[in-house]
Amino acid sequence: MIARALPLLLLAVPLCVVSAAPRRAPVPAQVASVLAADAEARWIPFEVTAGNQIRFGAIANGRPVQAILDTGVSRTIITPEFAAGAGIAATGAEVGAAIGGDVKVGRATLGSLAFGGLTLTRPDVIVTGLPVAAAGGRPVSLLVGADVLRRYALDVDFSARRFRLLPSGRMPFAGTVAPLAIDPTYGAYVTELTLNGRRLRPILVDTGDGSGVTLSAASWKTAAVSGARLTDTIAFGLGGLTTFDLTVLPQVSIGAVTARDVEVQVEPADGYSTRIGLAGRIGAGFLGRYRVLLDPAARQMVLSAPADAAAAPVRSTSGLLLEVTANRLNVLHVMRGSPAAATGWKRGDAICAVNGTPVTPTYAQGSLGRWTVGAPGTTVSLQMCGGATRSLTLASFY
Known part of the structure; x- marks a missing residue:
């Protein structure tokens, strides 16, 4: 199941990529779209990014690409880097509305796009940059949007980390x-x-x-x-x-x-x-x-709902939102009213060890990575990358 709370992620804040479409009515969905007869059996495995997104493999113009499944994007997006590598020319210079502000976008046509049981021929796409920070910390070449997905039923099994496309009207499970x-x-x-x-x-x-x-x-x-x-x-x-x-x-x-x-x-x-x-x-x-x-x-x-659907979200008890690099934790944000805010922590502070254990690239995958959501009243010793040691006592604050 996808992690349900921001502090548990530690190395990134939630991604809010929503719509990079120009501010006008969308172009109708592509007509050159074929869903295979056995699409129901063609589950597509996915991984959960550090930004809590659905990342999966697709084939665009005959080339394997990493993509994010994004029903909030009104038009499918490719990066300028992918477009250049595939020899795709973008046209136009329009403005798209997105989280964080407007972005410049162009338009292009892919030769083909395929994943699971779906194949599209010459789909129209938007071309714009996909910052690594907005893609869960790892680059992707493609955001598959509502224009590709909306004529089908999208079945996402979060617990099993897989999804599939079905003909509209199917009811594959009770809910x-x-x-x-x-x-x-x-x-x-x-x-x-x-x-x-x-x-x-x-x-x-x-x-x-x-x-x-x-x-x-x-x-x-x-x-x-x-x-x-x-x-x-x-x-x-x-x-x-x-x-x-x-x-x-x-x-x-x-x-x-x-x-x-x-x-x-x-x-x-x-x-x-x-x-x-x-x-x-x-x-x-x-x-x-x-x-x-x-x-x-x-x-x-x-x-x-599976058995654990009612579990409460994990809350930060430290107030530090962190980014992991090779050997340090960089403070991206100090949450208002938190223990970290009360003790003078600031964006840009860097931590190199937690309770005497050095930070490594695998920090977020181990038990050490849960200290920011630890039990209230716990005091954590943090070695700053400049050599000083600071302590932080965890508390409930929201």
Whole structure:
């Protein structure tokens, strides 16, 4: 199952790549699209990136590429590097809306794109840069967007780390149904959610966003949630870095699905959702609690909860959001109201050892990497790369 909490990732903040499409109605989906008769048997294995995204292998123009499955992107994206290597010429100079700000985009046509049981011939794509920070820390060449996916049913089995495409209308497993549609302006997947008795819509359904639930500032105001303990966090998108408020709420409902202990981010007043008329979005940090069927042509999203779907998200008790390099932890952000903020930690501080154990490239995969979400009251000894030693006592703060 995908990790459901930002602090557990340690080496990256959640990715919020959403839409790099020009601000106009999307071009209709490609017609040269063939789903094999045995597509149901063609599961596509994926790995979870450090940014909590679905990363998998595809074939573009006959070449293997690493891709991210991104229902929040209205148009499939390739990088300028891939385009140049494949001899693809990009045309036009338009503006796309993305998390962190607007980005420049061009247009191009791939010769072919294939993964699982799907093959497309001459699909139109967007060409723009995909920063490594916005791709979970490792480069990718392709974001597969809603324009490719939306005529089919997308079955994502997060527990087994695999997905497949099916003909629309298939119901391969039993679950709870929520509404799903294609936004008429941007062409991406949208639903609705209920918070504190208020219905909020449209809500983007975004497998390329590693966070849980993100709301626009206006939606948060409409929901009128009282008593929430807020801190802040950061996210990398195609347009750069953005700061969000962050809390964990006891209940959020999407259609007939009621989820407990949900991590919720709140965008600034001029955030992405506000700029393109969304109430917010749900990402892989939330969807990863379930097995998910996304079938916009049948106007339904089906969620089936495994045994641990109700597990509470892991919360930071340190307040440090960190990036791992070869032999150090670089502080990317100090969360508001946290123990780290109270004791003077700053962005750019560098840690070379934790409780006497040196940081290595495999730090995040071992038990040492969980110290930032340790038990409140625990004191951790941190050796700074400049030679000094600092201690940090963990605490609950949001």
